[in-house]
Amino acid sequence: MKMSTxxxxxQLTAIGIYSLGLLASCSSQATTADNKASTEEALAKELxxxxxxxxxxxxxxxxxxxxHAAKVVVKLEVSEVVKKMxxxxxxxxxxxxxxxxxxxxxxxxxxEVEFHLMNHPDSKNPHNIDLHAxxxxxxxxxxxxxxxxxxxxxxxxxxNPGLYVYHCATAPVGMHIAxxxxxxxxVEPEEGLPKVDKEYYIMQGDxxxxxxxxxxxxxxxxxxxxxxxxxSYVVFNGSVGSLTGDKALTAKxxxxxxxxxxxxxxxxxxxxxxxxxxxDNVYTEGGTKVHSNxxxxxxxxxxxxxxxFKADVPGNYVLVDHSIFRAFNKGALGMIKVEGGExxxxxxxxxxxxxxxxxxxxxxxxxxxxxPKAMVASNxxxxxxxxxxxxxxxxxxxxxxxxxxxxxxxxxxxxxxxxNSDLNRAIxxxxxxxxxxxxxxxxxxxxxxxxxKLTDEEIANVITYVVNxxxxxxxxxxxxxxxxxxxxxxx
Amino acid sequence: xxxRLLTAFLIFGTCGMAMAQKSTPANLAQVKGxxxxxxxxxxxxxxxxxxxxxxxxxxxxxxxxxxxxKNPKWKKHAVKKLFADANYLRHWTSDSNVGKNADKLSNxxxxxxxxxxxxxxxxxxxxxxxxxxEWEYAALASETKxxxxxxxxxxxxxxxxxxxxxxxxxxxxxxxxxxxxxxxGMIGLVWEWTSDFxxxxxxxxxxxxxxxxxxxxxxxxxxxxxxxxxxxxxxRYAFRSSLKANYTVGNLGFRCVQDVKNQAIxxx
Numbered sequence: 148m149k150m151s152t153x154x155x156x157x158q159l160t161a162i163g164i165y166s167l168g169l170l171a172s173c174s175s176q177a178t179t180a181d182n183k184a185s186t187e188e189a190l191a192k193e194l195x196x197x198x199x200x201x202x203x204x205x206x207x208x209x210x211x212x213x214x215h216a217a218k219v220v221v222k223l224e225v226s227e228v229v230k231k232m233x234x235x236x237x238x239x240x241x242x243x244x245x246x247x248x249x250x251x252x253x254x255x256x257x258x259e260v261e262f263h264l265m266n267h268p269d270s271k272n273p274h275n276i277d278l279h280a281x282x283x284x285x286x287x288x289x290x291x292x293x294x295x296x297x298x299x300x301x302x303x304x305x306x307n308p309g310l311y312v313y314h315c316a317t318a319p320v321g322m323h324i325a326x327x328x329x330x331x332x333x334v335e336p337e338e339g340l341p342k343v344d345k346e347y348y349i350m351q352g353d354x355x356x357x358x359x360x361x362x363x364x365x366x367x368x369x370x371x372x373x374x375x376x377x378x379s380y381v382v383f384n385g386s387v388g389s390l391t392g393d394k395a396l397t398a399k400x401x402x403x404x405x406x407x408x409x410x411x412x413x414x415x416x417x418x419x420x421x422x423x424x425x426x427d428n429v430y431t432e433g434g435t436k437v438h439s440n441x442x443x444x445x446x447x448x449x450x451x452x453x454x455x456f457k458a459d460v461p462g463n464y465v466l467v468d469h470s471i472f473r474a475f476n477k478g479a480l481g482m483i484k485v486e487g488g489e490x491x492x493x494x495x496x497x498x499x500x501x502x503x504x505x506x507x508x509x510x511x512x513x514x515x516x517x518x519p520k521a522m523v524a525s526n527x528x529x530x531x532x533x534x535x536x537x538x539x540x541x542x543x544x545x546x547x548x549x550x551x552x553x554x555x556x557x558x559x560x561x562x563x564x565x566x567n568s569d570l571n572r573a574i575x576x577x578x579x580x581x582x583x584x585x586x587x588x589x590x591x592x593x594x595x596x597x598x599x600k601l602t603d604e605e606i607a608n609v610i611t612y613v614v615n616x617x618x619x620x621x622x623x624x625x626x627x628x629x630x631x632x633x634x635x636x637x638x
Numbered sequence: 639x640x641x642r643l644l645t646a647f648l649i650f651g652t653c654g655m656a657m658a659q660k661s662t663p664a665n666l667a668q669v670k671g672x673x674x675x676x677x678x679x680x681x682x683x684x685x686x687x688x689x690x691x692x693x694x695x696x697x698x699x700x701x702x703x704x705x706x707x708k709n710p711k712w713k714k715h716a717v718k719k720l721f722a723d724a725n726y727l728r729h730w731t732s733d734s735n736v737g738k739n740a741d742k743l744s745n746x747x748x749x750x751x752x753x754x755x756x757x758x759x760x761x762x763x764x765x766x767x768x769x770x771x772e773w774e775y776a777a778l779a780s781e782t783k784x785x786x787x788x789x790x791x792x793x794x795x796x797x798x799x800x801x802x803x804x805x806x807x808x809x810x811x812x813x814x815x816x817x818x819x820x821x822x823g824m825i826g827l828v829w830e831w832t833s834d835f836x837x838x839x840x841x842x843x844x845x846x847x848x849x850x851x852x853x854x855x856x857x858x859x860x861x862x863x864x865x866x867x868x869x870x871x872x873x874r875y876a877f878r879s880s881l882k883a884n885y886t887v888g889n890l891g892f893r894c895v896q897d898v899k900n901q902a903i904x905x906x
Contacts, residue, residue, distance in 0.1 A: 227803045239801050268725065268888045269804050271829075272873065273880030294880040295887045296725050318876035326801065367798045 194218040194259060201250035204384045205396060207346040207407060208253040211335050216257040223250060225274045225293070225315075225328075226267040232354065232380060233387035233478065235363040240385065241274070241315070241326040247385030248350035248411060249313065249330025254280075256308040256337045261300065262287065268296035273317055278303075279449070280311035280332045288316040308336035310433030310451040312409050321413050325355055325373050327385060329411030331451060336435070343455060344402035350409040351417045351446065351468060351479060352385065353378035360477055376414040381473040383466065383481045390466065390481030398458040400487025405455045406466075409433075412448030418469040419446050419454070421483065423462065428455040443469050458485040460494040497556075500595060502582075524608055527615075527623040534612025537605055542613075545596075550617040556594060558587035561617030570610065570622075574629050575636030577606050603629045666691040666896060667820040669776050674785065676774055677871040687775045692768065693893035695811035695822050696747035696830060697759060703735040705759050710734075712755055722752035725886045745810035747828045747891035753883040756831045756892035765894035767833035770878070772895060774871065777825060779818035796870040799826045804889050831892040835878040 199221040200208040223243050230246065232238040243249025254260060264276050273294045277286035281303045284290075290301035315328035331350060355373040356366035360380060372379065383390050390396060398404050410417045420443040429441040433451035438444075444452045466481035467474035474480050489496070524530040545557040552559035560566055565587040566573050580598035584591060601609065603626055610624045671689035706712050713734050714727040728750045731737030736744060751759075753767075760766050768776070780786035795815075814823030824830075881887070 229803065239803060268728070271800060271802070271804055271889055273877055292880050294877075294885055295889065296728075297885065317880075319872050322801075322873075367794075368801045370797060 196220060198222075199252055199254065199260075201244065201252060202348070203244070203246050203250060204248050204348040204350060205390065207251055207333075207348045210342070210346075211253065211255045211339065213255070216255065216259065218259045218261060219254050220261045220263070221252055221254075222263040222265065223252075223276070224265040224267060225270060227270050227272070229365065231386050232356070232366065232382075233361060236356075236358075236361065236387075237365040238354065238356065239326065239365070239368075241272070241323060241328050243276070243313070243315075243328060243330050247327035247329075247352065248348075248409065249328070251330065251348045251407070252313075252332040253335065254305050254332070255335045255339075256305055258334075259302060259304050261302050262291070263298055263300050264291045264293050265298040266293040266295050270295040272323075274315050274323065274328065275299075275317050276313055277316040278311060278313040278332055280305055280307070280309070280313070280334050282306050285316060286313075292317065305334045308334045308435065310334075310407055310409070310430065310453050312411065312449050312451055314411060314449065321373060322368065322370070324411060324413040325353075325368065327352060327354075327411070329409070331407055331409040333407060340405075340453075343405040345396075345398050345404045346407065347396050347404070348407050348409075349383050349390070349466065349481065350385075350411055351381065351383055351415075351419070352411040353413065353415045354380040354382065356380065373413070378415065378477065381415060381468060381477040381479040383479060387478035387480075392482075395463070395482040395484045398483060398485050400458055400461050400485060400490075403455060403457050404483070405453060407451070407453055408444075408446055409451040410446040410448050414448060415468075415470075415473070416448055417446040417479075418443050419452060420444075420467050420469040421454075421456070422465040422467060423460075424456050424458075424464050426454040426456050429453070458483075458487075459490065461485050461487045461489055462494075502595065523604060527611065530608045530611040530623060531615050533605075534608035534610070537601070537609040538612050541599055541601070542609065550613065550619075552587075554590065555592075558585065558590070558592045560613050560619070562619065563587055566613070567620045570614065570624060571628070571632035571636050573610055574606060574624065574632035577601065577610065578629075578633045579637055603633070606633075663691065665694050667694050668898075669772075669819050669821075670784075672775070672784070674771075674775050674778060674787075676771055677875055685771055687771055689898045690768070690772055691896045691898065692772075692776055692819070692821055693765075693895070694820060696828060696891045696893045697756075698745050698811055699730075699736045699740075699748045700744040702748040702751070702759065705762060706734050709758070709762065712758065717755070719884070721754040721884055723884050723886055725750055725888075726752060726755070728886070728888065739807065742807045745812070746808040747811055747823070749808065749828055749888055749891045750886040751831075751890075751892065752886050753831050753835065753881070755886075757833070759892075760894035763894055765896045767831055767892060768895040769834050770832045770837065773830065773832045774874070776817075776819060776821060779821070779824070781815065781817060784818050793870050796825050796873075800870070800873050808889075828889050828891040829874070829877055829887070831890065832878065835881055836883070 195215075195217050197217045197219050199219050201221070201223070202208050224245070225241070225243060226245055227239060227241050228245060229237050229239050240247050262276075262278075264274070266274050273292060275288045275291040275293060277288040279286055281287045283303055287301055287303065291299045293299045311332050311334065313330055313332050315323040317323050329350065329352065331348060355369045355377075356362070356379045357369045358364070358366050358379070369379070380387065388394070408419050426441040426444065427439060429438045429444045430436070430453035431438050431444065432447065433453060441454070444454060446452050462485055464483040464485060466483065468479035524533055542560075546552050546560050547557070550559060550561035550563075552561075558565065565585060576596060577599055578601075581596040584593040586592075607624045607626050607629045611622075613619060614624070615621050669690055669692055671687055673684040673686045675684050710716055711718075714730055715733050717726055729736070729739070729743070731739070757767055778785045778787055780789055780792040783789070786792040808828065811823055811827065814827045815825065816822050817824055881890075
């Protein structure tokens with residue numbers, strides 16, 4: 148549609164220039180040849196001038212309340228910066244505005260935008276910008292090719308409403324996008340978007356580093372992995388953990404939440420999903436059509452979606468790319484914390500957890516299967532090292548990564564009085580399981596810890612790991628101690 | 639260097655004539671002629687490059703300061719806007735030399751110079767700017783091979799450099815890597831001006847009608863890893879086509895070359 152509009156505009160402009168002659172001296176903004184052209188031209192000159200408010204993810208500029216078009220001045224600076232990709236991992240990001248994703252731009256349909264692209268003098272590369280919201284050659288890329296230390300300016304009129312991706316389109320395009328050069332521009336329809344309580348900006352991207360996921364240090368870009376479309380990282384908002392922990396998004400029960408979701412790519416398509424929520428509305432692919440009651444929505448590389456839901460039930464809601472290995476192994480995880488009163492009729496929480504032991508279920512072993520011999524620790528450090536893996540495999544799901552537990556459900560191991568006051572009891576709990584009421588750091592827990600199928604050596608390792616972390620008392624649990632404690636501590 | 643300039647100045651008064659003086663080839667390296675396939679501009683056909691002599695190092699701040707002293711019209715504040723934009727010699731705190739960072743930068747490549755300035759400098763040395771083909775040809779060399787275009791590791795070096803931000807102070811020219819010809823810093827130091835930098839104009843929109851895209855996709859589809867090399871040259875061509883002759887950029891310097899023929903004349 149855009150193409151045909153464009154060629155029509157070109158034709159009409161040509162006719163206009165030919166027939167009127169006088170127009171030859173007009174600016175190139177003349178869009179039609181009839182009288183409307185001159186009125187629009189006149190109106191354009193009178194548009195109020197507004198400096199665009201630009202925000203870094205996950206923030207979004209305030210909704211537009213004005214009821215008329217404006218001339219919006221957008222100033223976007225390109226810079227090449229070293230930033231965190233994950234804990235201990237740095238990467239040289241090429242950015243629109245200093246971070247990935249680029250600044251969020253919010254304008255209104257029929258606004259006229261004066262776009263300034265500044266390339267920082269310290270940049271190594273020339274850059275430009277292709278805004279998918281632009282109708283014109285290259286989406287602006289052809290007019291904004293900018294050497295380091297220079298600034299280019301072009302104007303466009305936002306003809307179509309929607310949520311659009313912008314990105315760098317300088318050769319080599321793939322590398323510029325792979326280094327983080329993308330962001331979102333929202334063109335609100337003239338009537339505006341329905342009011343919601345919270346709005347957030349989330350953009351997915353895939354990254355290709357020489358080292359594997361988690362390999363420390365400043366990681367260079369890996370062209371081969373990029374060509375193979377085999378990313379080391381798939382993340383929201385430019386780094387692993389950008390939307391978790393303290394940086395999690397928030398909402399209150401009863402609030403409506405709107406997520407502006409983009410996908411910079413360069414390669415992968417996102418299956419965007421919020422665990423435990425159903426999108427009441429999705430503006431599919433960032434357009435005008437609204438789909439209701441959507442579980443997972445596809446966000447194409449170089450595309451977007453607007454999703455809305457009402458936060459009904461308190462708790463933590465995890466944002467994922469439901470191509471799920473990306474979420475759990477490559478970083479595509481975020482979180483929304485919803486606070487407020489519970490409504491047990493909407494969601495009861497766990498009502499009961501019973502031991503389920505079918506008759507005659509013993510662990511089956513294949514006849515000739517030889518289990519590889521486990522490594523035996525020869526000193527405390529090695530115990531801690533081996534224990535760490537065991538913890539992740541057996542304990543972390545309940546007691547959590549930092550031993551913090553989950554209030555009301557799983558007691559903490561970090562700075563735990565219950566643990567530190569009696570390690571032999573702890574050994575017993577791991578070896579034999581524990582059921583019933585206990586008190587940990589002043590909180591009462593009444594749940595079940597299953598008996599873990601660990602060897603004595605493994606028990607020694609995992610407890611040594613736990614007591615040497617998270618503010619616990621330290622020390623080493625030996626094989627002998629485990630053997631004795633197992634025998635004496637039975638409940 | 640200064641003495642040489644001075645001599646030239648005294649005898650001939652203008653830069654253009656300096657060519658006739660005897661020049662010491664100590665700071666020049668011989669690049670033997672040959673053929674190669676440039677990324678653009680030859681439709682995939684091999685082009686031949688005549689043998690030439692190339693500066694071993696990019697021109698340093700100290701050398702450029704000497705030039706400016708001899709040719710005051712190229713001083714930071716004297717230069718005509720037509721010939722250099724407002725960032726000309728931006729990193730110099732003085733009008734005619736590096737100024738307060740002299741200890742850190744004297745021996746580092748001069749940057750923030752326009753094509754006009756670079757061209758004038760080389761002419762004053764009895765040299766000229768290299769053509770794109772000459773530059774690319776000399777840059778094909780790794781430490782041990784004249785043509786390392788099949789060496790993925792060699793190209794990764796470029797890729798790493800291109801994706802790192804500029805250091806606060808550029809290192810001295812001698813600290814960069816020395817290639818097969820004995821030329822330093824072709825990769826990993828600064829971008830460099832060429833005489834015909836804008837002859838392979840890529841339009842800003844780097845995906846559409848330029849032949850560029852087709853080459854990239856063909857290459858990418860064909861060979862996987864070895865395609866990395868195209869990417870590297872690709873970035874240099876893209877950088878060049880973002881420039882205009884009066885532009886100055888914080889990581890763009892230059893070096894000069896000399897025709898072997900002129901060299902022969904000079905030796906007589």
